[in-house]
Amino acid sequence: MSRPKIPLRAIVVGLLIFGAAILLFSFTGQFFYFFERVNEDEVAVQFESGRITDIVGPGVYNDVGLFVDLKRVSSRAVAFEITDAELITKDKQRIGLVVTGDVFRPTLSQKDTIQELWAEYNQLYTDDDAVRTRISLRAQQAMKVCVGDRNFDDAVIGTARDELRNCIDDELNELAANFGLRVDNVVVPEVLLSPDVQAGLDEIVRKRLQTEQANQDLLRVKAEAEAEQERQQGEIRIAQSRIQEEAR
Template identity: 25%
Template sequence: MVTYSIAVIVVLVVILIISMFKVLREYERAVVFLLGRFYEVKGPGLVIIVPFIQQMVRVDLRTIVLDVPTQDLITRDNVSVHVNAVVYFKVVDPKMAINNVENYLEATSQLSQTTLRSVLGQHELDELLSAREELNRGLQGILDQHTDNWGIKIANVEIKHVDLDDSMVRALARQAEAERSRRAKVIHATGELEASVKLQQAANELNKSPNAIQLRYFQTLTEVANERTSTIIFPLPINLIDKLTADDVSEMAKIKLQGLDSNKEK
């Protein structure tokens, strides 16, 4: 009976001795408490913990990837959007991460959700779609400031998706189509303006040289003559019309009437 009791005691002592030794990996730290009070941070490697007197809490120092659930929010220009993000953070002070917050993982997740809604709700939809880098830096700075007392370092924040309702997508498509039409009209009007300016400049240059006008006139006649047309209209310069007097017009009318009379006699 005595031998059995001794054997049991020996086994318990061996178990206690074995339980005293803890091995921590390179990315782990042990927050040690002595009789309920913080004692020290140990690790990595072999750590000795006195049973019943000391307690140990493991802390992972690796970067944690936190997927922030989709948040429904209203932008500053009253557009309903659905936004989700991802937060990269790590524990830099194990003592603060254990002593200053009950669950630093849950606390960081909840803080990320509320910050995402409050910050992005202050911006317009165009900013959410075009200025993500700036918004990411703003979110990172705010989260890092709030988690500093928890021993948490926010490494990065990335907005993943900004989703719109179907009605808003159709409205944006109509807006984009109207914008493209407006730009096309502006470009066409600009081209017409430039063409009119160039035409005016060409007219001014031709007015400086009457011979150039005549050469251009003959060139045009040559081009028209080369075309397969049954009717050719010769433009009459305005200055020739101005030189016609009333007598000239009357004489031309008489000639026309004589021609008509001769046709009737035939």
């Protein structure tokens, strides 16, 4: 028993109806949205006819109008890591740094910033890769500035690394503020040195340790000498007291 054949005309009509339904839904979808949820870690920008009408916090939103839309801006941290092995210090030494940190977008309390900068930097507010790339480039610029202002010793030895980190943090936040962004948790977890530079650093540290040890030895000898002098003076005073007692 042969299966009934579907007329070609019916197939074409069905496809046309299906395509028209998709086009109609796509077109009418520009005039409304319903039950759009904004999570706790987001803010949302509401649009009508291409213009921002409001910036709202967590909740569920509906709207009907001419070309309405809602775009979310995440408040979550966007982590970045940047490595630059070709940094030159003030005294012409070459070092490398690894810098990590977190980028934060404007929050609901900064809605004026979002509205002011949206036209220029909306991609940074909606695309994690875009904001990570932009901040990584600015971090590299901050690294060059801060390392270039310091001698080698002032960049990598002891507490100098904390001062370098603070400089990069301040410089990077100043640059990020131009985009309405904030950078926190900046860390310099690693300093990259060539074998020759590492050998020079080891020699500097060795000499400093020797100097500190020599100073400690000098202080110890001085303290021992003062203690011996006090002991001898005490014995002299005791002897003088005995002589005075015998004379009486």
